[in-house]
Amino acid sequence: MLARNLSNAAEHSANATQGRGHGPMHWASAVSERVDTRAAVEEAALVLLAGSSRPPDLVIVFVSVHHASRYSQLGEWVRAALGDAHFVGASAAGVIGDGRELEGREALSLTAAWLPGTQIHTTHLAQLPSDDSPDAWSRSIGVPRASSPCFLVLADPFNCDTDRLLRALDATYPRAKTVGGQASGVVSERSTALFHGTKLLRGGALIVALEGALELNTVVAQGCRPVGDPLIVTRSRGNVIQEFNAGKPADVLRALHARLDARDLALFDSSLFLGVEMVDKRGSYGAGDFLVRNILGVDRESGAMATDARLGEYQVVQFHMRDCDAAAQDVVQRLREFAGSDAASRVRGALLFSCVGRGERLFGTANHDSDAFRKRVAPVSLSGFFCNGEIGPVAGKTFVHGYTSVFALFSEPAGPR
Numbered sequence: 001m002l003a004r005n006l007s008n009a010a011e012h013s014a015n016a017t018q019g020r021g022h023g024p025m026h027w028a029s030a031v032s033e034r035v036d037t038r039a040a041v042e043e044a045a046l047v048l049l050a051g052s053s054r055p056p057d058l059v060i061v062f063v064s065v066h067h068a069s070r071y072s073q074l075g076e077w078v079r080a081a082l083g084d085a086h087f088v089g090a091s092a093a094g095v096i097g098d099g100r101e102l103e104g105r106e107a108l109s110l111t112a113a114w115l116p117g118t119q120i121h122t123t124h125l126a127q128l129p130s131d132d133s134p135d136a137w138s139r140s141i142g143v144p145r146a147s148s149p150c151f152l153v154l155a156d157p158f159n160c161d162t163d164r165l166l167r168a169l170d171a172t173y174p175r176a177k178t179v180g181g182q183a184s185g186v187v188s189e190r191s192t193a194l195f196h197g198t199k200l201l202r203g204g205a206l207i208v209a210l211e212g213a214l215e216l217n218t219v220v221a222q223g224c225r226p227v228g229d230p231l232i233v234t235r236s237r238g239n240v241i242q243e244f245n246a247g248k249p250a251d252v253l254r255a256l257h258a259r260l261d262a263r264d265l266a267l268f269d270s271s272l273f274l275g276v277e278m279v280d281k282r283g284s285y286g287a288g289d290f291l292v293r294n295i296l297g298v299d300r301e302s303g304a305m306a307t308d309a310r311l312g313e314y315q316v317v318q319f320h321m322r323d324c325d326a327a328a329q330d331v332v333q334r335l336r337e338f339a340g341s342d343a344a345s346r347v348r349g350a351l352l353f354s355c356v357g358r359g360e361r362l363f364g365t366a367n368h369d370s371d372a373f374r375k376r377v378a379p380v381s382l383s384g385f386f387c388n389g390e391i392g393p394v395a396g397k398t399f400v401h402g403y404t405s406v407f408a409l410f411s412e413p414a415g416p417r
Contacts, residue, residue, distance in 0.1 A: 016121035027349020029383035031097035037070035044110040045081035056112035061089030062385035065185035066106040075198035089195035092385035093184040111383040117213030126204040134172040150216035153180035155205040157388040179408040181353035181387030219407040223327030224320035248303030277316035278395035346411035352384035
């Protein structure tokens, strides 16, 4: 199966369909901690179908590596339990479902969505197109360029250039919104998995396009707080900053180090990042105005600094710190901002893509981000997984993040005013 999958540039689902029925949009999620994989699927499926008179239109699975020996049978068991829905999923270091976060142990999360009036199209890209033109990408994905869908992307972190995929989706579908995550649960090289229908896939990316009677909003909590002052990049080359308006990067870092208190000094070597301005606010910046990127190193001789972002001259940047308190405050603030929007009352279901470095490892307690969501937004179905890279937009462009929680909030469209 693997050889056949990788021999094709793309595999489209056999039936792109429209959601069935005429009732309201409905999402449900359930988790099972059963060791037997088939029993776990059946247990979660019974919860999803309780009170429903028709099968779901979309089913999503996130499953821990403890079930890896049964991955090849997972699709058939889900189909037997939940019917012939569009089915996608990914392996996970930890799963989220029914508002619970289960990390580091046997767990399976199933999500079902009833999406009347919504067109659903699923695609597996075993290899990305060599041609970067929008027409080539549209043909590979199987969605017309004139569409403005919501995309759910599940990618393999080892052999898929997810950054390039996201740039292409943004360019090909400028009115679309994209969320998702990279598969996790690694116990050996390339042991991550994707699921599409009844197929077990090792590589590439799954793309689910949803278009019609639904609205997608996102909350992206990068978990950092700014330190020091905003800086202007006055000289750079690619991803290497050669000079700030305040001097060479090495000198600026030394000056910043001298100003830090004891707590931040302890974080300086392991938790310092660079925030890149995404919205020109001309002098007044907050934590949500920056895309947080890694610092790759500083050259002692030249004083230059390398990052994992390409920077232009006169780009505004600011150093950021990440710790438990900053991450907790950031996710609460982002959720509060969404809760005050018109869309908050129309949320019917949500997906959470959280970094494997968050959860109990960061906060010291289970269900931190899930509890924050339920308390501040809505007591609706929340499911997802702990990712090897989280996919979500910042200032209208889509990125792969780290140490981030990306909430995808699915709402019924606003009615006419």
